[in-house]
Amino acid sequence: MPSLFRNIFIIFISLLLLTQSTSGAEGNKTDDVNVTEILSNPKKFDGKKLSIVGNYHIKFESHVLSDGNRNRLWVGRPSEYATLSDINEVNNSRSRVIGTFISGRSGHLGRYPGRIENITHVKALSGWTEFSPLGFKLEGIIISPIGNNALFVDSRGKGWTVKEGHFFPGIISKKVKRILKDRIIFIEDFENYKGIEVREFEMVLEKNFGID
Numbered sequence: 001m002p003s004l005f006r007n008i009f010i011i012f013i014s015l016l017l018l019t020q021s022t023s024g025a026e027g028n029k030t031d032d033v034n035v036t037e038i039l040s041n042p043k044k045f046d047g048k049k050l051s052i053v054g055n056y057h058i059k060f061e062s063h064v065l066s067d068g069n070r071n072r073l074w075v076g077r078p079s080e081y082a083t084l085s086d087i088n089e090v091n092n093s094r095s096r097v098i099g100t101f102i103s104g105r106s107g108h109l110g111r112y113p114g115r116i117e118n119i120t121h122v123k124a125l126s127g128w129t130e131f132s133p134l135g136f137k138l139e140g141i142i143i144s145p146i147g148n149n150a151l152f153v154d155s156r157g158k159g160w161t162v163k164e165g166h167f168f169p170g171i172i173s174k175k176v177k178r179i180l181k182d183r184i185i186f187i188e189d190f191e192n193y194k195g196i197e198v199r200e201f202e203m204v205l206e207k208n209f210g211i212d
């Protein structure tokens with residue numbers, strides 16, 4: 001009998017610990033949102049720990065997570081669980097950042113409407129390590145006598161077709177200049193301490209299909 005009671009007691013303690021562990025895991029569950037959702041209702045997310053997906057940029061006096069458009073969040077210092085080397089590895093990539101969102105003027109000269117603090121996780125998303133500066137991935141190029149087209153897929157899996165001389169969908173700061181067989185060349189408005197300047201970039205396609 002004593003051994004029976006001992007076994008029952010061990011089972012009870014094991015179940016209790018398992019329940020607490022599961023409850024703790026659920027309590028630490030992080031909401032999954034993007035930059036646009038946060039900035040559309042910053043008060044709703046203020047002070048909350050979030051899992052945020054966006055385009056990660058690191059450059060002079062600019063350390064931001066964006067949605068590929070004008071919506072940008074300042075990225076603060078990481079916590080002990082995410083090092084600066086982790087952040088540097090995801091520069092210019094489509095990434096997931098887990099941290100606490102703080103609403104209000106932030107970053108260099110207070111130009112950002114919010115920031116991410118106490119960062120515990122930073123990782124580039126698979127398939128987006130060479131991300132387009134807009135959160136678009138170049139999927140194909142069609143070369144045709146009636147006009148070349150570039151085929152893109154956005155982060156939600158939606159497809160887009162862009163012609164030479166046209167802007168990217170909903171983004172008037174970036175325009176396709178030329179579409180070649182294996183790459184596209186686009187121009188982008190770039191903001192720095194001097195003001196706005198126009199820079200030229202290219203995106204290379206791994207596979208090509210079309211009409212020569």
